[in-house]
Amino acid sequence: MLYGIAAATAALLLTALLAGALRTPALRLGLVDRRRRTRPVPLLGGAAVALATCLVAAAGNWTRLAPLGDGVDQVLIAGAAVAALGLAADVWRLKTRFLLLGTAVAAAFVVPYDETGVPGGMLAVAFVAAATLAFRSLDHADGIAGTVGVLTAFGAAACAAAEVMDGLAVLLSVLAAALTGFLMHGWPPARTGLGACGSLFTGFLLASAAVLTRSGYDLAGTAAVLGPLVALGAADVALVVLSRRLAGRPLLRGGPDHLGHRLRRLGLTGQGTTVILGVAAGGGVLVGVLVHAGWARPSAALWAAGGALLVVLALLRVPVYAPRRRPVETVARPARTPRQSVQPVRRPPISGVQPPRRPPSSQVRAPLRVRNG
Template sequence: MLYGITAATAALLLTAVLAAVLRVPALRAGIVDRRWQRPLPVPGGIAVVSVTGLIAWTGEWTGVVPLGDGVGRLIVAAGAVALLGLVADVWRLRARVLVAGTAVAAACVVPYDETGAGGGILAVGWIVFSSLAFKGLDHADGLAGTVGVVTAFGAGACAAAEVMDGLAVLLSVFAAALTGFLMHNWRPARVGLGAGGALFTGFLLSSAAVFTRAGYALAPTVGVLFCLGAVAAADFLLVVLARRAARRGPLRRGPGHLAHRLRRLGLTTQGAVVVLGAGCFAAVLVGVLVHTGWAGEGAVLWVAGGAAVAVVVLLRIPVQQPRRTASTQVSARLRVRNG
């Protein structure tokens, strides 16, 4: 208990300091997110991944909190996904490369002896989906970090209920690291999470949830996993439906996410993050209660219904497409001409 508190405190402070230190070098190196009106340096992911891995391996090396079976492999795979995302931050990799790399990493961490072959394939699909959904969730200052912190505490509670102490401590350290990052990411953001940090967050949380539900029946497991990732899943579904109707690629950047549409309703960016954070807390709470047996499996239907209603309602809210400048139009014509 004492080590967990000490480790979480150290993770929060180290991440906050490291993100601030790396901000200027990342800006000079061009490791930035250009979705905003100004280039936003994205060393937040590097700080979160580095600190989480460092503290987790310190607990394993000292023997104070052993990670447990498969958790070390999970950290390595999540780090590999984060590295792939970092490459995407620098060189703008194609979406199919991110999907393939994340799928390979997910296939290496799923506990097939407990899930079975069919369940393992579904688990790999869920991890890939959650990782990409979290990457898409990083569309507003503070949103991905807030949802990540809430989800990490929920997944950690599930791990603690299964007496997976190493995994529970890892998730608490990760939640603290994200909190340290949020000190620089709340609007107006000075540091971003980046594709590396967002993919790491989605991969780690979804894989940890799969670990805690391994061995349970498939139907209730699907319900619990959905509750733990409801906000990211709803955002991804909303974007896919909207862009399919507009005949645009579902993985292309642009407006149309949850926070964008909530802002069109009159909420500020901070207000939209608070609303989505509250929704995430409610969904995660239901997932934890169902996992621990304090609520029936039917409670998941309330979360699914709420997510579906939110998607249908917000889908009817128009969003303003980004204006194409002259330079953007010229670049588009050149891409078309060059194939």
């Protein structure tokens, strides 16, 4: 208990210091959010979260003050690999399919196949990969991904504590503290961003921890717990996919069509948008925790799903795309022909008629005329 509090405090302070210290190098290296046109926001805040979480958790496991246990250390190592993949995406702008493939490969090493079986393990890998990318989509405005990550981490830690998985609970508590330290710099208006490094790392740890916690349970009950935990990220992805399909836009083309963008269109401030989405995520997390603890029926997850569907349908009517401009029709002008030089027409002389001679000049004397004549 005392070590958990000390570890959380150390993670919070270390993340806050690293996020502030890495801001200037990120600006000098050009590692900024390219979606923002008004002011540059560095993207090494997520690296600070991943580094602080890994250092504090590894220190507790090495000193044996808070051993992570079997399977949890593999989750931490795989999460560090996913964070490195996200950092590469921040630097070189990797495509989404590479992020999905790398996350799925990392998830394949942490799923407990002896408890889930091969079919269940494949479903778990797909869930971890999809939930990780869905959490990354929440990093579209200041503070949203960090706030949702803190609340989800506390909920997943409560589920792990109910299963007496102390190492996993400590890891999630350290993650929540690190995200809180990041929010000291990432609360809107943010001075640093989470980026793909931090969002993929956080989403992977949360999804993998939820899968480890629910391993050995039936599929329906597991879906009733995992669904509310990731309800907000799933709603954001569904909203983006539907709006882009209806507008005829490519699915992988970015745009201001996420949850936070639409709430800002309705007149909310950045802080208000973060608070409202945090409350919505907290409601889903509370439902998942209650269902896992047995204090609510699995059918309670339908309320979370229905609420997410209503949010998607309501915000789908908010216009976010600029109207397309019609091309101006131009009238084709005829090609200019080169000007032809006009040659004077020479008339042939009339036969028998001599042309009149010019009169002699009065300035020429008679002897000269005779001489030259």
